[in-house]
Amino acid sequence: MSYAPVDQTPKMKFHYMDLETCHAATGVVIIIDVLRAFSTAAYAFSRGAKEIILVSTVEEALSLQSQIPNSKAMGEVGGLPPEGFDFGNSPTFIHEQNLSGITLIQRTGAGTQGAVRSRNAQVMLASSFVVANATIQTISRLGIDEVTFVITGKWEERGDEDLAYAEYLEALLKGEQPDTEPFVRRVYKSRDALQHLDPAEIAFPLSDLDYCTQIDRFEFAMPITRGDGRLVMRAVKPM
Numbered sequence: 001m002s003y004a005p006v007d008q009t010p011k012m013k014f015h016y017m018d019l020e021t022c023h024a025a026t027g028v029v030i031i032i033d034v035l036r037a038f039s040t041a042a043y044a045f046s047r048g049a050k051e052i053i054l055v056s057t058v059e060e061a062l063s064l065q066s067q068i069p070n071s072k073a074m075g076e077v078g079g080l081p082p083e084g085f086d087f088g089n090s091p092t093f094i095h096e097q098n099l100s101g102i103t104l105i106q107r108t109g110a111g112t113q114g115a116v117r118s119r120n121a122q123v124m125l126a127s128s129f130v131v132a133n134a135t136i137q138t139i140s141r142l143g144i145d146e147v148t149f150v151i152t153g154k155w156e157e158r159g160d161e162d163l164a165y166a167e168y169l170e171a172l173l174k175g176e177q178p179d180t181e182p183f184v185r186r187v188y189k190s191r192d193a194l195q196h197l198d199p200a201e202i203a204f205p206l207s208d209l210d211y212c213t214q215i216d217r218f219e220f221a222m223p224i225t226r227g228d229g230r231l232v233m234r235a236v237k238p239m
Contacts, residue, residue: 016148
């Protein structure tokens with residue numbers, strides 16, 4: 001994959017935060033969830049979803065679903081779809097759906113929590129490997145010199161998938177052309193990949209790992225905007 005040059009300043013600064021600290025993030029904030037919230041969201045957009053409203057709780061999701069015509073709830077608690085949800089958190093399964101014109105309400109234990117808690121961000125994008133280049137191009141057009149990555153998964157170990165993706169984005173923003181293989185390998189070795197490697201865990205298909213590591217599969221970024229008390233994510237191609 002060849003990338004267009006990134007317009008970045010020599011003094012670009014990068015900050016790394018987690019779910020406990022992201023409330024302090026300002027400026028441009030990238031919320032990362034590779035396995036699986038923001039990979040699943042990207043596949044949902046590719047299947048025609050109109051928009052995705054991000055919420056913190058199951059109750060919020062079901063309440064909004066009852067209020068918004070042509071909407072469906074998507075997400076997980078403990079990796080599994082809660083009662084009343086239409087879809088879980090698997091790109092494998094969501095890729096089989098026709099979501100044309102559907103508004104999705106997404107609740108997950110990590111990704112959507114990062115968006116809800118990053119309340120001081122001026123610009124916010126959800127991201128994962130499948131929309132990496134579009135995310136980079138969107139950021140480069142903002143002319144900024146500071147970016148915060150919100151690592152929504154556990155990142156005590158260097159093999160964690162969300163940290164790997166943040167470091168991949170940082171390298172791209174520095175104008176580097178990193179080898180993608182080590183980053184993909186870290187996803188497969190991450191803690192959250194373990195259930196996908198167990199054939200008995202049918203709610204965690206092995207194919208999800210492949211779907212989540214298809215770098216630059218989609219040509220859109222996923223900006224999140226605030227309006228009417230809601231966080232709304234849409235698929236937007238960089239201009």
